[in-house]
Amino acid sequence: MGIRHIALFRWNDTVTPDQVEQVITALSKLPAAIPELKNYAFGADLGLAAGNYDFAVVADLDGEDGFRAYQDHPDHRAALAIIAPMLADRVAVQFAL
Amino acid sequence: MGIRHIALFRWNDTVTPDQVEQVITALSKLPAAIPELKNYAFGADLGLAAGNYDFAVVADLDGEDGFRAYQDHPDHRAALAIIAPMLADRVAVQFAL
Numbered sequence: 001m002g003i004r005h006i007a008l009f010r011w012n013d014t015v016t017p018d019q020v021e022q023v024i025t026a027l028s029k030l031p032a033a034i035p036e037l038k039n040y041a042f043g044a045d046l047g048l049a050a051g052n053y054d055f056a057v058v059a060d061l062d063g064e065d066g067f068r069a070y071q072d073h074p075d076h077r078a079a080l081a082i083i084a085p086m087l088a089d090r091v092a093v094q095f096a097l
Numbered sequence: 098m099g100i101r102h103i104a105l106f107r108w109n110d111t112v113t114p115d116q117v118e119q120v121i122t123a124l125s126k127l128p129a130a131i132p133e134l135k136n137y138a139f140g141a142d143l144g145l146a147a148g149n150y151d152f153a154v155v156a157d158l159d160g161e162d163g164f165r166a167y168q169d170h171p172d173h174r175a176a177l178a179i180i181a182p183m184l185a186d187r188v189a190v191q192f193a194l
Contacts (some may be wrong), residue, residue, distance in 0.1 A: 003143065003145075004138060004140075004155065006103055006105065006153050006155070008105060008188050008189075008190050009108070023139065041101060041192075041194060042117065042192070043192030043193055043194075044192060045190045045191060045192060046100065046161075046191045046192060046193060048100075048161060048164060048191045049189060049191065051115070051189075052188075052189050052190050052191065053188050053189070053190050054190070055190065055192075056103050056190040056192050058101065058155065064143075064145060067145060069132075091105050091149075091150050091188045092105075092140070092146060092148075092149050092150070093105050093141030093142045093144045093149050093150050093151070093153040094137065094142060094143045094149065095138075095139070095141060095142060095143060095152075095153050096140055096143060097138060097140075
């Protein structure tokens with residue numbers, strides 16, 4: 001069973017464009033580092049609708065084992081360490097593809 | 098430019114499994130009805146992580162025009178009419194693919 005993991009972030013008021021670039025750089029490394037990632041897409045909100053959150057990450061993985069391997073991977077944890085202090089809120093869902 | 102639209106829903110306390118099935122039925126009709134939808138995936142949260150929202154919709158569209166056509170399509174509006182009273186919260190992002 002394929003699993004799609006989605007996380008949406010709302011940044012806190014102090015976040016700078018440079019910090020967002022650091023997030024993008026860190027996430028860009030993950031597909032090459034984490035074989036369980038079958039598809040990976042992420043990016044900043046385009047401003048097309050009021051009230052949106054600021055950033056989205058979408059990871060397609062092979063089953064729950066793949067999801068756990070992604071969660072626990074040191075490069076993913078390094079990216080989370082960059083993201084965590086930037087967050088005002090984070091909302092996530094994992095659903096079956 | 099491809100656009101990925103994501104909406105995550107948290108249901109209110111009165112929502113029943115039958116209502117969720119109605120949402121799934123309504124959303125299942127949209128790919129055939131809305132040509133601007135290049136890819137469409139949705140589903141209930143699998144319960145793999147605490148604090149997740151309950152449902153996710155992911156729509157891949159061709160540019161802002163495609164996104165607006167999806168938003169305004171009568172079948173999409175009909176699905177929203179089913180979903181709206183079920184919502185405790187909705188969080189969305191659109192980003193460039």
